[in-house]
Amino acid sequence: MRTISIINLKGGVGKTVTSINMAYELMHNHDCRVLLIDCDKQGNTSKFMKCHDYDKKSLSDVLLGTAGIMEVSVRTKFALIDVVPANMSLLKADRQVLLDTTKPQQSRVREALEQVRDQYTYCVIDCAPDINISVINALVASDDVIIPVTIDKFAFDGIREILEQIRDVKKYYNPKLEFIGCLVTQYKKSELCDEGIKLLEDFCGRVLETKISWTQVVSRSTFAGEPISVHSPRCGAAGGYKNLAAEYERRIGR
Numbered sequence: 001m002r003t004i005s006i007i008n009l010k011g012g013v014g015k016t017v018t019s020i021n022m023a024y025e026l027m028h029n030h031d032c033r034v035l036l037i038d039c040d041k042q043g044n045t046s047k048f049m050k051c052h053d054y055d056k057k058s059l060s061d062v063l064l065g066t067a068g069i070m071e072v073s074v075r076t077k078f079a080l081i082d083v084v085p086a087n088m089s090l091l092k093a094d095r096q097v098l099l100d101t102t103k104p105q106q107s108r109v110r111e112a113l114e115q116v117r118d119q120y121t122y123c124v125i126d127c128a129p130d131i132n133i134s135v136i137n138a139l140v141a142s143d144d145v146i147i148p149v150t151i152d153k154f155a156f157d158g159i160r161e162i163l164e165q166i167r168d169v170k171k172y173y174n175p176k177l178e179f180i181g182c183l184v185t186q187y188k189k190s191e192l193c194d195e196g197i198k199l200l201e202d203f204c205g206r207v208l209e210t211k212i213s214w215t216q217v218v219s220r221s222t223f224a225g226e227p228i229s230v231h232s233p234r235c236g237a238a239g240g241y242k243n244l245a246a247e248y249e250r251r252i253g254r
């Protein structure tokens with residue numbers, strides 16, 4: 001199983017849309033099983049997959065050690081995608097993890113994923129716009145990281161902190177962690193945007209070739225609860241996410 005975290009401190013940059021569509025394209029490319037982990041108390045991935053439910057177990061239980069991944073994960077309408085849901089209980093779980101110093105705090109998700117390592121080809125983690133203990137758990141459990149970025153005046157806010165966090169996790173907990181690159185989302189062709197991408201390249205060193213175009217279809221696909229390439233196969237963002245999955249697989253040598 002290869003695990004990838006989709007992360008940015010900024011909100012609204014397309015982390016959730018990228019996680020869902022990447023999970024779908026990776027699954028679709030190879031008919032392989034994918035585990036999609038919602039690591040955000042907002043629970044947007046869980047809502048999209050229709051498994052947001054306060055009565056069921058969630059990522060909080062995994063962090064607290066009260067359930068394993070197999071008990072928590074739920075089947076979705078996409079036969080090969082299972083989801084580990086999240087909800088607002090993650091806020092309390094994060095605090096409880098930090099108070100409990102009797103067990104390692106950063107590697108709980110990694111340890112839990114060991115149980116299902118042979119069952120999935122990929123695990124995609126949709127992170128919160130935050131660096132909290134559950135997001136650090138995601139990084140410690142991951143092989144790879146992608147940072148979705150929208151090119152605007154505030155695009156670089158927080159990227160330095162995330163890159164620092166990736167470096168620290170790599171140094172202290174997870175030497176195999178690889179920064180695959182920044183992914184430009186909600187791209188609109190303009191000189192200004194292309195200038196911004198060049199600045200981003202200088203700033204963070206790695207920007208993926210694939211860009212995801214801005215299109216209203218994306219928002220519609222979230223209302224429909226469908227990946228973009230199911231909802232509107234010919235739209236630019238559908239091609240974008242197919243290319244992203246292919247570029248990612250090239251980068252990891254698959």
Ligand SMILES: Nc1ncnc2c1ncn2[C@@H]1O[C@H](COP(=O)(O)OP(=O)(O)OP(=O)(O)O)[C@@H](O)[C@H]1O
Nearest residue numbers: 011012013014015016017129186213214215218219
């Ligand atoms: N390529 C795109 N074109 C147009 N709209 C997009 C695109 N990608 C994402 N959006 C829209 O932008 C909004 C934010 O997307 P998303 O929820 O994926 O961001 P996020 O980074 O996960 O946000 P948060 O930090 O709150 O979790 C959504 O309304 C989504 O429909």
Ligand SMILES: [Mg+2]
Nearest residue numbers: 015016040044
């Ligand atoms: Mg999100």
